[in-house]
Amino acid sequence: MNSVNISTLGYALLGLIHQKPSSGYDLRKTFTETAMGSFSNSPGAIYPALERLEKRGSIQSEVEDRAGLRRRRVYRLTASGEKEFKHWLAQPVTRKEVVSGLGELMLRFAFMEQALGATGAIAFLRKFRIELDAYVPELKKYLEEYGAQMPLSGMLALDSGIRNYETLQQWCEYALQKYEEAAAKKKTSRVRPVLNRTGGMS
């Protein structure tokens, strides 16, 4: 538990390593090949970030020396790293993040279930919805007040932002519903619920 903060990239790495012990190369591949493309896959970002995390004691590495292939340094979470990761996940959704940190917010949510379970995900969604419900009317009011004196493209840009937040509101409802469904299934069948693909995701 060092004093310096962990960056968004750092948490993304913690989350992926939490899923499965990985090497720097694995992580880079994840960033290039999966939908996490918003993160940089450059070695100059990832390897130093891993070093920092190791230095602060959140992860620890082990060199895997396999015949043939080049040795790879595989990282796994330490107990304190897992604690930090969960603490990050459990952070309440703030207004500030809703305004300018949506990416990190969604990252948190993506990792949430695996580390905090459905309960954590639901709590997150509820708080998120509250913040969205407070923010959207403000944006609309702003558009109404100043829209007329803006050039059309400025007005439309603002409108685009509002639409995005409204879409998030709808998404919150949808996601909460999905969790309710999953909970109901669990209750009746006593079996780990399989994803219900009816109704079409997206």
Next chain:
Amino acid sequence: MNSVNISTLGYALLGLIHQKPSSGYDLRKTFTETAMGSFSNSPGAIYPALERLEKRGSIQSEVEDRAGLRRRRVYRLTASGEKEFKHWLAQPVTRKEVVSGLGELMLRFAFMEQALGATGAIAFLRKFRIELDAYVPELKKYLEEYGAQMPLSGMLALDSGIRNYETLQQWCEYALQKYEEAAAKKKTSRVRPVLNRTGGMS
């Protein structure tokens, strides 16, 4: 025309100064009070950014010494600054920006009309739509392929991203329509079109 690149914040400043010559304090206020809240309003970001822009010759300052109030340094665009600004605006919409630079993209659009006119805005929207139309199916395919093996929250996070891009597609249509309307009005009435507020923005 220095060699170093201008950051997103730099372009945001150029755009605002292009609208109206401003002091650092004015610009900070804009970031705190308007919908441009995603930019930092900290003096440690803005004043150095203004200095850099001035050093490279994109803006130039003049100290306004008004009786009573503290002197303020007011910046305005130079000819070369305006050229750089317009060049940035005219940049084609790339896949990369669609994936991880949406913020800058919308910033560009917001400033577009005022500097490049409706023609520029329309060209932007068309290219944007093409990139979105190419990207959205890829995301959906990815969700279909890997969604089942992801935890529900991961799947939902991805779904949220897809919804956002779909909303942008719809927004593109809407925006293009608005520009067509504006063009039609201009043609028939030969008057600078007033914003049509019917149909409800957002």
Next chain:
DNA sequence: TCCACCATGTAACTGGTTACATGATTAC
């Protein structure tokens, strides 16, 4: 032989964050 892929690093640079410093004016 040379390319593609596996795999890890380093070094220079730079822009943004946080926090502190300063000082004038207006209103209470």
Next chain:
DNA sequence: GTAATCATGTAACCAGTTACATGGTGGA
């Protein structure tokens, strides 16, 4: 006199970008 607002700066720190370096393995 003191708080709020106007107004501009500086300094330490740090993370990420770009680009380069290195080297092993397998296949064409």
